[in-house]
Amino acid sequence: MSARVAAAVDRRAVGEARERLAGLATPPGALGRLGEAAVWLSGVQGTCPPRPPSDVRVVVLAGDHGVAQHGVTAFPSSVTPLMVRAFVDGTAGVSSLARQHGAQVRVVDVSVDDDLAGLPAEVTAGKVVRGSRPIHLEDAVSPQACEQALALGARLADEAIDDGADLLIGGDMGIGNTTPSAALIAASLGMAAEQVVGRGTGVDDEGLARKQDVIDRALRRVGDRADDPLVRLAALGGADLAAHTAFLARAAERGVPVLLDGVISVACALVAEDLQPGCVAWFAAGHRSPEPAQTLALDKLGLQPLLDVGMRLGEGSGAVAALPLLRSAAVLLSEVALLADVLGS
Ligand SMILES: Cc1cc2ncn([C@H]3O[C@H](COP(=O)(O)O)[C@@H](O)[C@H]3O)c2cc1C
Numbered sequence: 001m002s003a004r005v006a007a008a009v010d011r012r013a014v015g016e017a018r019e020r021l022a023g024l025a026t027p028p029g030a031l032g033r034l035g036e037a038a039v040w041l042s043g044v045q046g047t048c049p050p051r052p053p054s055d056v057r058v059v060v061l062a063g064d065h066g067v068a069q070h071g072v073t074a075f076p077s078s079v080t081p082l083m084v085r086a087f088v089d090g091t092a093g094v095s096s097l098a099r100q101h102g103a104q105v106r107v108v109d110v111s112v113d114d115d116l117a118g119l120p121a122e123v124t125a126g127k128v129v130r131g132s133r134p135i136h137l138e139d140a141v142s143p144q145a146c147e148q149a150l151a152l153g154a155r156l157a158d159e160a161i162d163d164g165a166d167l168l169i170g171g172d173m174g175i176g177n178t179t180p181s182a183a184l185i186a187a188s189l190g191m192a193a194e195q196v197v198g199r200g201t202g203v204d205d206e207g208l209a210r211k212q213d214v215i216d217r218a219l220r221r222v223g224d225r226a227d228d229p230l231v232r233l234a235a236l237g238g239a240d241l242a243a244h245t246a247f248l249a250r251a252a253e254r255g256v257p258v259l260l261d262g263v264i265s266v267a268c269a270l271v272a273e274d275l276q277p278g279c280v281a282w283f284a285a286g287h288r289s290p291e292p293a294q295t296l297a298l299d300k301l302g303l304q305p306l307l308d309v310g311m312r313l314g315e316g317s318g319a320v321a322a323l324p325l326l327r328s329a330a331v332l333l334s335e336v337a338l339l340a341d342v343l344g345s
């Protein structure tokens with residue numbers, strides 16, 4: 001997949017959108033990031049003014065992580081399969097937001113450490129491994145499992161796009177997953193564990209120190225091998241994060257926009273950009289997570305989040321919460337009069 005390239009956004013539409021935004025009957029810059037979001041939407045849709053996204057798909061890529069057994073999270077791994085069932089039942093946080101804002105949610109078991117008996121094949125059939133391994137002790141997954149996960153993530157993006165999606169959101173579910181996500185961001189940015197570590201589901205100070213130590217040991221264990229983004233994913237990420245990365249990269253390759261979520265989503269976006277330069281043009285940031293690594297990664301990608309409300313749930317929830325703002329941005333650019341017309345009338 002390293003040979004693939006992201007599609008090109010429509011520069012003409014971007015230029016038209018910038019011109020229209022500057023000409024609206026509003027003071028310059030008064031729409032803030034909504035104005036920027038409208039310009040971005042114009043470019044990725046190839047049309048000015050842009051349309052509010054109407055077929056939004058959230059794909060939650062679920063997977064467990066061996067680090068969860070090493071004191072880095074406030075919850076046990078047994079929560080992961082229970083939450084997968086909650087997504088299927090439509091009772092998770094993102095399920096509620098998606099219903100409210102007209103988005104569809106699909107959950108897929110990439111690497112949950114449970115057989116998820118009784119769930120439909122469309123949830124479980126793609127399973128790559130039962131849990132990714134603890135990254136401070138060994139590579140999260142083999143290169144073969146990583147390739148399989150990448151193929152799964154790309155296929156899931158293709159399925160959503162072929163079914164008519166006009167905006168994709170990657171969601172995550174997996175106890176412990178903020179640890180490999182922070183490690184991926186540290187390795188991608190050449191930063192130290194102490195700069196990227198955050199509290200995830202809410203670890204106490206001792207848990208935070210253990211988490212920092214696990215990330216630090218993982219970074220030192222993998223060393224320069226992490227320079228290769230595929231090795232980085234296999235060694236420091238895991239199957240779910242590889243699938244998530246390919247999901248985002250395939251969207252960019254197919255020219256379909258993505259609204260990014262929290263630290264897991266943005267970690268994968270960073271790796272996707274390394275694998276397939278130019279991807280970031282197809283990404284907008286839904287929200288800012290309190291995880292320090294997420295802000296560091298957003299800064300590196302040059303993205304400003306639409307929302308900053310302290311959400312730290314994952315699941316794609318922060319992106320779905322930002323959806324009304326993105327749609328508002330589109331209708332503002334299309335419906336607000338031009339100042340010249342207002343003054344001339
Ligand atoms: C009930 C529950 C629902 C969740 N939904 C998303 N997460 C989020 O929190 C976890 C990551 O945080 P950490 O690395 O600290 O474990 C992941 O499962 C992520 O999807 C949840 C966590 C819990 C407990």
Ligand SMILES: O=C(O)c1cccnc1
Pocket residue numbers: 178199200201261262263264289290291294311312313314315
């Ligand atoms: O940044 C996130 O999305 C996040 C933070 C904590 C736990 N789960 C997800």
